[in-house]
Amino acid sequence: MWLATVISVLFFAQAAWRIAKPGADTVDRASAYFNAANFILLGLLGLGCLYWPRRKEDDDDDKSPAGAELVVVVVDSTPAADGKSSSDSAKDAPTEAPTEAPPKRQVTYLSNLKTFLTFIVVTHHVVCFFSNACADGLQTYSLDMGKLLTFQDQDFRSFAFPGLMFTTMNQFYFMAPFYLISAYFCPRSLDRKGFRKFVVDKLVRLGGAWLLWTMLLAPLMSLMINAYAGQPLDWAYDQGTVWFVLWLLNFSVVYAAIAQFIPTVKMSMPHPFILLVIGVGLSGVYYGMTAALGGNLQTNGGSNSVHFGNMNGWDYSIAMYIPWFIAGIVGSRNDWLKSVEEMSTWVVWSLRFIVVGFWTIIFMVFVQSLFSIPGSHLDTPFLLSFLPPVYAMPMTLVVLQLFHQYFNATPQSKLMRNAGSAAYLVYVIQFWPMNLVMMTFVEILKAAGTPIIFIDGHNFITTDAEGNGTLLSEGAIWGGFFFVLVLTQLILWPLSFYLRKLPVMNKVF
Template sequence: MKREGRSLVWLCTTISVLLFAEGIWRLADPGVGVDNVASSSFQGANFILFCVFGLCCLYWPEKPAPSASKDEEPAAGEKGVVGLDVETPAANGEGAERCKEEDAPGAKPPKRQITYLTNLKTFLTFIVVTHHTVGQFTRPVGAGLSTVAANFLSPDLQPKSSFLTGGSWFQSVDQAYFMATFFFISAYFCPRSLDRKGFKKFVIDKIVRLGGPFVLYSAFLGPLLFLMCQAYAGQPLSYSYNTGPTWFILWLLNFSIAYAVIAQFAPTLKLGMPHPFVLLAIGAALCGVFYGMTVALGGSAYAPTAWNYFGSMVFWAYGLAMYIPFFAAGVLAGRNDWLKGVEEMQTWVAWTLRVVCVGFWTLVFLMTAEYAIPIPSIEAKQWELVMNLIPPVYAVAMTLAIMQLFHQYFNAQSSLMRWAGPTAYIVYAIHFWPMNLVMITFIEIIKAAGVPVVFEGLVFFSTTADGERSLLPEACIWGGWVMLFVLTQLVVWPLGFYARKAPVLDMMF
């Protein structure tokens, strides 16, 4: 145990120092485009503050407890300090833990199974990987090499792409809820973790479990991945800061430490779970915040403007109107056991939520179907208005519906899910690497088949007989996506399973 304690101190110290170094890097090299000076300066200060929190919690002297009892918290490095005991893993990176709730102090109610949260986290991680494989063929994205299924080269040409229709629909219905759900599930376990570990151990746990994977990707794996993609595409080489999917881990670390600080002086709020329809009404109110932020940040929730990505947040309309409220709701849910309300939800309420979700899916399909199916009266402005309004209320309905669905049907752990559950966090963090290696393989296959390929940045196109850029054939796009989806999923899960057993990684993941 002493050796484990020393290892934890060494690891947390190293991660804290690396966060400080990354903060200095952000201050010295602010980058360009959406990575502006203000954003980089904010991040520099953010990372240095993480370092201060980590080192102070490790080395700040504290008075020894007057007496020790058998029920006392384990010392640093022992089981329970780094979140390996009772916290159910969310796709944020909380590691693999038991799938039963711990009894509250002083009471011994029957333990109830919350395996469904582990299964939900694993499923959502699978969806995240799928989401990014689809994105490689629908629009230029920040995930490495990509092509596009839409003819954006000329505004006068209306693309007729079945892949764009299906892919845009899938990404739209995902983007509007799944990261908010991740924040909610992650926050649910924060109150119990903070109560059990205390402020110092809680912060040390977060620095190791969240700060470590973030530094690993943003300072090393992410820059190296884009360096490889730039070299392959024949583009100018640059080793630059890149958060990739770990932007979520960064902001989860921010929210978690902010909660721990606030909890030291704020009174505990006792609030039973509101009726699901009341939560829907709150979601509807947040739609106004979402729309206002969208207009302020460029007229689209996905506008590639500097302020929309400030501090590596991916879309601040989502951040203010969904991610912060959902994290706060997760804390309230954890403190007041809202899961019981979800588990005991009346059948008619559950089916109403499901119908609401399907209604949103249908609405989004009608908005995206214009790319391949001529539908009168559907215009781009109407599509933008809908997608600039509905995400918060849809996210509330979807989160409640999918949690209830998994409790009802997926509250047991099969051998496959028992293997995949602990792996989901590292899969989330590293899946861009196998995805881009498969993408390179696909490009080499179509080049060998005689399809000429040209690059503009990291976006690739085929060319016409006169050398002009053109889109890949529809069959080629569908075939490429199927290859990318299948091989990425087949590679990244076993890779993650064995990688998290490596020294150091086994303490972070």
């Protein structure tokens, strides 16, 4: 109980911080005040669940049930050592569930999918470090961002094209499955624990990680990077990648409250092709949101309202994250995973071909953006503002089915079991080892005689013979990418595995 109490109180402290330093412009200030209200409500909810008078049988300790849930990224989803899955059996079904609960099935593939997506998230950010410098920390460029953002032709850089392809294919879908699979295991967790313990557990597991990053690790990292780049020092607030954790906490708490009053929705999973039609409709919503907010994340455009309240894109949130979270809740009550696992072969291959078709469109968008191609007239701004939901829908189904078909061996290997248990902490702390390795790379460049200058804060480039700023050589870009990627992954996963065993850390992670 003490840890949950400390976390609840720290939310009040963070609310005070946001009010004291709300930002410079009107949108930033409104966002900070929204955050403060959000944090105060979470703190009150936590203290209320802990100390509001309760029945004796509800008075449980605050030990987080590590490994009890299969929640992607933010909850350990590793099956038990005896090979048994943590998925619910018929006896775990809520009273309002169908009379005949679905049989117990192995879901090892969800743990493996979580681990894979976390690996891709880390790789995605390393690619950002060397392509368009849109992550957090020491970064460089492999293209002219001014020309990219205005869709102008520019000189070809060999890393820029595959880098932008890779990050776009990820950005357009990979956070949506995180929300869906996380939500899929919320109903059974709520049924098993009850409202109070469910909320307290989420505050410890999710709120603890959020506070650890935003109040300690992110400001320390900012001090280190700014000191290295010769920038002003400040104890800065930064959401980093844990924006996902905050909003998963918000969504989970809202669901737990609503579930006390609304009946359970009973419905079979729509046919995948019906889901594609729904995806088209959600793309229309996404396009409207993007137009209303003045840009989209992929091009780093738009106003600060896109990120209001620490949401990494309200266009993504309204059109993807919230619908995918709701689908996870409804799918849990109606066992939609079984429908995904039993899709007909022709449907599976149709979805795979559709995904490849979207990859082709993304390929052509960046071919046109980076090269001058006569006769190519793709409407790049429209496509980047329309594709994500309609692409994320088949992509989510494809990765779920693919991992069920090929990566569902039970029991897991020791390597994958350990990686699965470390994945949550990997996601949270990834930028620390990434930036330390990047700093090492910069020192290697300096030792080799490459002049380094910092622009846009802590982003760096080199200079030519006349002293003008210019991009790093292509050899340096490619070499630096593989150096940072390999060393980051080799350090990050074992480090996270052992850090999560420390006192307190083992209750959060």
